[in-house]
Amino acid sequence: MADKLLVRRAAVLGAGVMGAQIAAHLTNAGVDTVLFDLPAKDGDPNGIVNKAIANLAKLSPAPLADKALAERIVPANYETGLELLDGCDLVIEAIAERMDWKQDLYRKIAPHVADHAVLASNTSGLGINALADVLPDAMRPRFLGVHFFNPPRYMHLAELIPAKSTDPSVLAKLEAFLTTTLGKGVVIAKDTPNFIGNRIGVFSMLAAMHHTEQLGLGFDTVDALTGPAIGRPKSATYRTADVVGLDTMAHVIKTMADTLPDDPWHKYFKAPKWLAALVEKGALGQKTGAGFYTKKGKDILVLDLKAQDYRPVASDLDPEVAALLKERDPSKKFAALRASDHPQAKFLWACFRDTFHYTAYHLESIADTARDVDLAIRWGYGWSMGPFETWQAAGWKQVAEWIAEDIVSGDAMSSAALPDWVFDGREGVHVTEGSYSPSREARVPRSANPVYGRQRFPDPLLGERFPEGxxxxxxxxxxxxxxxxxxxxxxxxxxxxxxxxxxxxxxxxxxxxxxxxxxxxxxxxxxxxxxxxxxxxxxxxxxxxxxxxxxxxxxxxxxxxxxxxxxxxxxxxxxxxxxxxxxxxxxxxxxxxxxxxxxxxxxxxxxxxxxxxxxxxxxxxxxxxxxxxxxxxxxxxxxxxxxxxxxxxxxxxxxxxxxxxxxxxxxxxxxxxxxxxxxxxxxxxxxxxxxxxxxxxxxxxxxxxxxxxxxxxxxxxxxxxxxxxxxxxxxxxxxxxxxxxxxxxxxxxxxxxxxxxxxxxxxxxxxxxxxxxxxxxxxxxxxxxxxxxxx
Structure with a gap:
């Protein structure tokens, strides 16, 4: 194989919201792209895809960098268009998250995929090795998982998930293609449910939901606490859920419950009563006009659980807690949050503690290094610092002791012990030489993939300094x-x-x-x-x-x-x-x-x-x-x-x-x-x-x-x-x-x-x-x- 992935033409299988937007972004990047879906029941057999392409112009933010690019996308269907796959160098499957549907499609396309082409499944959490099982032996080295975050044009993160049979050179070439051609920040994830970004990101949202209930806070108060005040996007927790769709959120939580039976936090992998009630009622967030929030005229209203109705958004940060969060020194800030009896401060400490605990406990099973976790959360969830960076900045040893105390006292969400490496005398996981890898018991430098030679100043992690000339x-x-x-x-x-x-x-x-x-x-x-x-x-x-x-x-x-x-x-x-x-x-x-x-x-x-x-x-x-x-x-x-x-x-x-x-x-x-x-x-x-x-x-x-x-x-x-x-x-x-x-x-x-x-x-x-x-x-x-x- 050549040293780089030469992509003259690509195919995207599945013209749903995600597939159509991946096709749009490939087209933005000048890649000749064929978009496939099922044949339409009547009229033009490519009717489903043509409708999806037309819909790209209506989406906001715009998936196409120039609306005129829509006509460059080639429509096709699985009945009359499979020969179009013959000329594709990269095939990205992006159909619904059903293992049986994906495997059936692989059996159908396998005879038409070129001998050199790379096949990638855009999945947000299905097992990559299980998907690979149905492929012919010759195709397996060229198959792997890729997980674009939505919307693909704007979200920097793309997770790559190799199967056991994936050829390492195919992985490296696809990483280089995603980085330069599509402009992505790539992290390599292990084949575990929800991979890295959603595993940690969704858990942090579940922890926030659990503590919302425990402390009886309003949804708007929680959003005021978990947005820019702690270096996270304005959509914070509940607005994010509304944007993603409460049905999607409930589905992701159920997937975690079904696929992670042995996770020590398993009992929390269920939609809170109020989330389930909203989904049942059809209040699915932004797409239905109501979820945790709704709009009345120009006013934004928030759901009040006690009143069982919407009220004007009012709750801001309490001035006492806002003052704590303005403290420049992270170690003083965390000490003050933990010592405070204020419900808002208790909420924040609990959310940080449980996310740190969960991330450290699972690091070895989900990622090679702590760097992969922090970059995945920054690029995929828009946090200004990843969980390990935040912990390290706040004083690694002290915070680790506090988490251990809360586990013993039963205040933490799980009684699982922190891994031994947390207490080996370290001051953190990121140092100049690299980031900690528990499976290798070593500090691992940044990737040696030649594509990164093009980045004079990569996105720096805590403590990283690049010479400024x-x-x-x-x-x-x-x-x-x-x-x-x-x-x-x-x-x-x-x-x-x-x-x-x-x-x-x-x-x-x-x-x-x-x-x-x-x-x-x-x-x-x-x-x-x-x-x-x-x-x-x-x-x-x-x-x-x-x-x-x-x-x-x-x-x-x-x-x-x-x-x-x-x-x-x-x-x-x-x-x-x-x-x-x-x-x-x-x-x-x-x-x-x-x-x-x-x-x-x-x-x-x-x-x-x-x-x-x-x-x-x-x-x-x-x-x-x-x-x-x-x-x-x-x-x-x-x-x-x-x-x-x-x-x-x-x-x-x-x-x-x-x-x-x-x-x-x-x-x-x-x-x-x-x-x-x-x-x-x-x-x-x-x-x-x-x-x-x-x-x-x-x-x-x-x-x-x-x-x-x-x-x-x-x-x-x-x-x-x-x-x-x-x-x-x-x-x-x-x-x-x-x-x-x-x-x-x-x-x-x-x-x-x-x-x-x-x-x-x-x-x-x-x-x-x-x-x-x-x-x-x-x-x-x-x-x-x-x-x-x-x-």
Missing amino acids: RTVFENDGVRMWADENDDIAVVGFKTKMHTVNNHVLDGLQEAIGVAERDFAGMVIWQPKEPFSAGADLAGALGLLQAGDVAGFEAMVANFQATSQRIKYALVPVVAAVRGLALGGGCEFQMHAARSVFGLESYVGLVEAGVGLLPAGGGLKEFAVRASEKAGPNGDVFAELKVAFESVAMGKVSTSAMEARNLKLARDTDRIVFNAHELLHVAKAEARALAEGGYRPPMPARRIQVAGDVGIATFKMLLVNMLEGRFISPHDYEIASRIATVMCGGEVDRGALVDEEWLLRLEREHFVALAQMPKTQERIAHMLKTGKPLRN
């Missing part, structure tokens, strides 16, 4: 660094949300000078999202309110100078973008020699929302691109339409692919699916440009513009929107000025201008808008509320 240049706004003997330098911003102020502007210009002198290229990259939330609005508003118009105009000129410095640098400057790239952040990447986007990049020129227009060279750049695209006698106006709408409406892309459609990214810009590989790819792009004899573009001195006719045409569109009350008079004012700049001002259609002309127009209209009271109201409102004001 030597600092080459630094000021109050930016840090420029490089690895030893590397000819590509990296620059990151030091400001909050990576906003752009004068320190960042001056720092970038100086850094480019250093790169031109000492390096072959430069990458603008932030170690954490976002790429940049745009200009520093507070600083700008301060200058305006102080009446310092000259200072304000100088800041705008400096912004433009920085963008131009990026564009005309003598070495390639590559922008590595992920997360938000708004306003000035978007304009910087527009001026880079090339941009490399993470798939989940939310890009937009949103200045209209604060009463301004983009003035960091973005509008100028649209005019330049339109002129180049149209050619000497082409229609410049036609090339501007999409970009104008994007800017005037303040649109933000919902993916890097949509950024291309909105003209905020170029067709030549790269899209990377794994955010941890973004820096690697951006540096490779910079190096390739440099090796290819890079020269910056020649200054644009003959830009053909749409002129007065273009402005008039855009204004006609705007008048219709104004009269239909889709926009306010101030929106009309801003959009008219955006049109004026993009069309090159009140000059003849087809007139030739240069970049300086367009930059001056940007500055003039930006400064004029900034001095208007309505704009200053918008800026102040955004700073105060974080939301745009439509005045």
